[in-house]
Amino acid sequence: MNLLPKSSSEFSQQDYWDKFFKTRGKKAFEWYGAYNQLYSVLHKYINPRDNILVGGCGNSTLSADLYNAGFTSMTNVDISETVIEQMIKQYGTTHPKMKFVAMDLLQMSLDAETFTCFLDKGTLDALMSDTDQESRDRAEKMFKEIDRVLKVGGRYICISLLQEHILHCLTSYFHNLGWMIRICRCEEAESQEDPTDLKQKKNSSSSRFPFPVFTVVCTKFKKMERMAPLLEFCPDEKNIERLSSVDQLNERVRSVQHFATLCHQISHDEKASQDVFIELMDPKSSKKTPKYTLFIVDRQCKSNQKFAAFVVPQGRETDWLFGSNEGQRQLADNAKFQRLLVIHLGRDHQFSSLDCVQTELAGIVSSLQPQGLPPNTQIPFLSLGAQVNQRKEVHRGVSDSTGEYVVEEVEEEDDGKPIILRRLIFLSNPNVIQSEARMKNGKVDLKYLACQHHLVMVEELRQNIDCQNPGLKNILVLGLGGGALCTYLHQTYPQFKVDGVEIDSTMLDLARKYFGFKPSENLRPHIADGLSFVRDVAASESSERYDCVMLDVDCKDRSLGISCPPPTFLEPIFIQSVKQCLNPHGIFFMNLVCRDEARRNSVTEMLRESFTSVQVKKIKGEINEIITCHVSTPTPSKSNSGRKSSKK
DSSP states (O other): OOOSOSSGGGGGOHHHHHHHHHHHTTSOOOSSOOHHHHHHHHHHHOOTTOOEEEESOTTOSHHHHHHHTTOOOEEEEESOHHHHHHHHHHHTTTSTTEEEEEOOTTSOOOOTTOEEEEEEESHHHHHTOSSSHHHHHHHHHHHHHHHHHEEEEEEEEEEEOOOHHHHHHHHHHHHHHTOEEEEEEOGGGGSSOOTTOTTOOTTOSOOOOSSOOEEEEEEOOOOOTTOOOOEEEEEETTEEEEESOHHHHHHHHHHHHHHHHHHHHHHHOGGGGTTEEEEEOOTTSSOOSOSEEEEEEEOSSOOSOOEEEEEOOTTOTTSHHHHSHHHHHHHHHHHTOSEEEEEEEOTTSOOOOHHHHHHHHHHHHHHTOOTTSOTTOOOOEEESSSOOOOEEEEEEEEETTTEEEEEEEEEEEETTEEEEEEEEEETTSTTSEEEEEEEETTEEOTTOOOOHHHHHHHHHHHHHHHHTOTTOOEEEEEOOTTSHHHHHHHHHOTTSEEEEEESOHHHHHHHHHHSOOOOBTTEEEEESOHHHHHHHHHHOSSSOOEEEEEEOOOOSOGGGSEEESOGGGGSHHHHHHHHHHEEEEEEEEEEEEESOHHHHHHHHHHHHTTOSEEEEEEOTTSSOEEEEEESSOOOOOOOOTTOOOSOO
16 A cells, blocks of 8 residues: 655645545554654643644644643644544544644635744655755745744744755745744654655564654744844753854754764664764864764674673773774674774863763764664673773974874873873874873883884894894984984983984974983984985995884875885885995884785885895784894894783
């Protein structure tokens, strides 16, 4: 039995609705929720003393339910004479004060300024079934009639899906009239089967409407010059946001719609959730960065534990376990939930406690639960301990080379004891720590090396000194950053000459001011392009050769699939220049961060063409690999590379 139109344009035709209600009979047809799903918003904006005009009443039970709740002064209008006859027959005796009139809403024969409330549940959506000018003309005719029959102070209450063309038409029309507009989301009305989906399975585990439902409350005021009408958006019952323009209001609605669509797709299609992350902005904040970033991780194997959220403490989002796809999948496996929502906290925002985070995100997290869970399922929020940690911004700036950066301090634990770590973060790649130092008594602890890949480099260097190159006396570090590696080498081997090359003078300033970098005769910074510096040393017969070269340069172009080093540092001609910079027993370390296995293998093969020995050491829990290259064959030694880092 076909109860729905063959084309959307039929929604606005009287013949269609007459046929519709004759076919459907007495069975009520509820667009966007019944009374028990809408009563909270209706009772908030309609008063029992109101004289109510219900436009496009259909055979909905909403008017009768409102009447039973004490809203007895009510006139119901519909274009279909068939349904009006049905409603009079059904309610004429039991609801004597309620009127039913067959009438075209676009040209009503009602006196001006008679009503204090015009209630529209789905009627505007039916009138504007298309995006063409004809649909807009119909809507504006109805708006004009609403303006005519409502008293000043009266309210047009419209329950709608607010498709793009409907939203723009409605808000622009009544804003230009000088009316106050408030748009509220009605989540209760979304907890129902889609009335237009006749093929929906009766045993479907999901009963949530796939699109957000809104209540638009337009309050009639006399238009006043130089006074902008109020515009408000209510994402839920507890919050009201005042906006400065219709465009802002429309954008709030669109963001809710886009999020709801994504949630519906994720809930009904496991493939849709793969590698999905959602950034949530705080509309009340002046910050332009996300307050929360949500990563959806679905496990392939089935589990009795279906869904949980994991809040990553501030400062820990850079950890491999929380910041990489592979790490997040491992976290989900460890937690043994079917779907795990990994939540990062934005560095530009304040979070007082884990409970506050849970309260603010509860509704959003619930909307991302997998299909099959009951609507009121209690979703566990997990974390590391009971605190979200605190993040303190020390300095923020912009560099021509790296863009915007921040120096910040975060709280962590080391062997159960609280410590403070100072970090340099490039905001173009916020999940990667560029430099890190431990603070001790308010000062940088120069004997602490935080980065795991730096520790591996230093350990490999120590073994090389002990077994093959005891006469090592100078080291070249390409990529000074915050100076942590150069400073640590200088503290550990004060007799060595350590040269640090950095293309960005801003980084040297930051290293000196915030990371304890103090140049000396044996610790020398060079502001230069690392490529040119190496090439010049290799080409010069008078330049002193190095016993060790360490390459740790960040790649700014994230689209290349490699984070360190930049591709120009992987060209064979540059590698040859590095080799020419080294002494006969020299050693070359490269920090390689690349997710592409084929590319990693090609880098290793290229290095083997230039060096007699190439060894690759993977770092557990990180993407980094340290490649150690020897100019000459190294002396075999018992590896001691299993030494643990002091960083947890």
